[in-house]
Amino acid sequence: MTTNRWFITAFSLVLGLLLGVPFMLRGQVVLGLALFGVMAGYAAFLVLTRKASETTAMLSGELGDERRKLNELRARGATAHVLSMVVVGGFFVRVWRGEDPMPFALLGAVAGVSYVAALVYFSRRG
Structure with a gap:
């Protein structure tokens, strides 16, 4: 696992694009945006809670000790x-x-x- 605290956040957003864009290109814009939104929400959740929760800190790649x-x-x-x-x-x-x-x-x-x-x-x- 990486120790760069922004890797998982950026990776989640990239996955959201990889999931959402194909649906948007096929005309299913709402589904594509929803899939991107789920991944963006996950990334935001990690960023906002990793200082308060050890679990989300570990989920975001901070494995310091x-x-x-x-x-x-x-x-x-x-x-x-x-x-x-x-x-x-x-x-x-x-x-x-x-x-x-x-x-x-x-x-x-x-x-x-x-x-x-x-x-x-x-x-x-x-």
């Missing part, structure tokens, strides 16, 4: 576990319904390969 870095690492791990369970659950649901399970199988394969690759990399790196 070791405790914040450890909390962010733990949150990543929890997210990975939840997403892995959703992918496996989605795979089984699609199989049981007789539908094509390949989208979930591919996501599971990407997750498994990237996890093993990360373990190999970090175990050798130290």
Whole structure:
């Protein structure tokens, strides 16, 4: 994660443009503006609350001390576990319904390969 406190704010605005502009170009101006507005609102929320809340400070990329870095690492791990369970659950649901399970199988394969690759990399790196 970056330590530049404006990176996440700027990135949110860029994502808002990347989400909103295609809809606006297709004539769905209200939807495009709404999507940009959601991302701009998120960026504004982070800017306005990061001094008062440690959570929003971490969401905006301010990971100054070791405790914040450890909390962010733990949150990543929890997210990975939840997403892995959703992918496996989605795979089984699609199989049981007789539908094509390949989208979930591919996501599971990407997750498994990237996890093993990360373990190999970090175990050798130290």
